[in-house]
Amino acid sequence: MPRQPLLTFTDRGICCPEGDFHIDPWRPVPRALITHGHSDHARPGHGAYLATEGSAPVIRYRLGDIRLGTIAYGERRRIGGVTVSFHPAGHVPGSAQIRVERAGEVWVVSGDYKVAGDGLSEPFEPVACHCFISECTFGLPVFRWKPQAELAADLNRWWAANAAEGRVSIVGAYALGKAQRLMASADPSIGPILTHGAVEATTAVLRAQGLALPATTHVTPGIDGKTHPGALVIAPPSALGTAWAHRIGPAAEAFASGWMALRGVRRRRGLAQGFVMSDHADWEGLNTAIRATGAERIFVTHGYTAIFRRWLEDQGYEAGIVATEYEGESLDAAEAEPGPLIEAGGEEEAGAVQGGDAPG
Structure with missing residues (x-):
């Protein structure tokens, strides 16, 4: 048989x-x-x-x-x-x-x-x-990605321009993976790097394994664009456009995702800047x-x-x-949760494009 x-x-x-x-x-x-x-x-x-x-x-x-x-x-x-x-x-x-x-x-x-x-x-x-x-x-x-070096140059050019205009730069990215790639791509001579709690916690786990990443500062009450002018802020996509982001001060927002290759997606999300990174x-x-x-x-x-x-x-x-x-x-704005799943009860990455459906 x-x-x-x-x-x-x-x-x-x-x-x-x-x-x-x-x-x-x-x-x-x-x-x-x-x-x-x-x-x-x-x-x-x-x-x-x-x-x-x-x-x-x-x-x-x-x-x-x-x-x-x-x-x-x-x-x-x-x-x-x-x-x-x-x-x-x-x-x-x-x-x-x-x-x-x-x-x-x-x-x-x-x-x-x-x-x-x-x-x-x-x-x-x-x-x-x-x-x-x-x-x-x-x-x-x-869907065709740029080399990592070109992505880093695009990121740093955008960040430097915002810093020169007195704004912080907030980039939405998954807490595991893209967030750390953004850190590694960032030029710390431009300004400080700040992180949302979900990003900082995940990054701490990876640092403990020996992953070499630049210094970051966790955004807590009292940490904002006034205390850290011209900062690059890395946060889950769900934080973009929220009260948490507004509290940081005048900012330019961007989303790092492979979906940014589709101009219509970036336009529907109301973003002036998108980084095609996946x-x-x-x-x-x-x-x-x-x-x-x-x-x-x-x-x-x-x-x-x-x-x-x-x-x-x-x-x-x-x-x-x-x-x-x-x-x-995912393109959904609920990609990250604030801590371990057993405490937060949330999903780190939610939503999908299935079977050829267009992204939302």
Whole structure:
């Protein structure tokens, strides 16, 4: 009799029956293998967790007292009837693709990934496989990212111009990933760097792991544009346009996101400035990563799934869509919560573009 597929797709998440585990499940399961610490992939309620050594501290910070084991990149571990290993995804520090092997058959679950280096995350590592489960958050040709050095130059030029006009510069960015990329890109000679509490707390976790980042000051009562003139302020997107932002003083606001590649999105959000920055692969990155795996069979998850599947089929791949509850990179203004999930009860990143729908 034919053996069951190495991985199956269930209402709880991607399941490996022979290993008796799920990968990034969105409903409680006995054993979960986690690709990274963003809240749509690392959720509460599982019996036991396994993640990379680099992502474990953020997961513990968010989820509290959980049964969390760790694994090094490239370490092979036998679980039930399969062998698993974790490999760098380049998405955020500690993020991983998960390789699952059975009798020479190899599947890889990408989680979220990007192939361009950002100077902070471990560089993406192509993993040869027969079947690749790939995100496609930005699976349209319009999405093409600038090199990190050009992004840094754009950021610092905008910041310096605002400082010269007596304004602070507030940039909305996810607390895990883009916020730290902005810090690393900022030129501290222009002015001080201030942070929202959600950003500061997550950054403290990464600093404790040895991530080298410039000095920042947490925005607390009494810290504003008067005490720190010309500052760059990094905050969750949900803070833009709020009383918290207004209290800082006269400011220019911007949003760092891959969606800023769409001028209509920036216009609808009322932003004069948007930075096209993403921790997900762009169009070329997706295609480069998929080709590098050598896989003949591709499943795509969250993003422009229907369009990207048709593209892959036109390129000769056997392609399918996996319905998931992963959220990718959101345009919603509720991407960050003020502290650990167990205390705040919120989601760090919410909202999604699913199945080719236009972003809101």
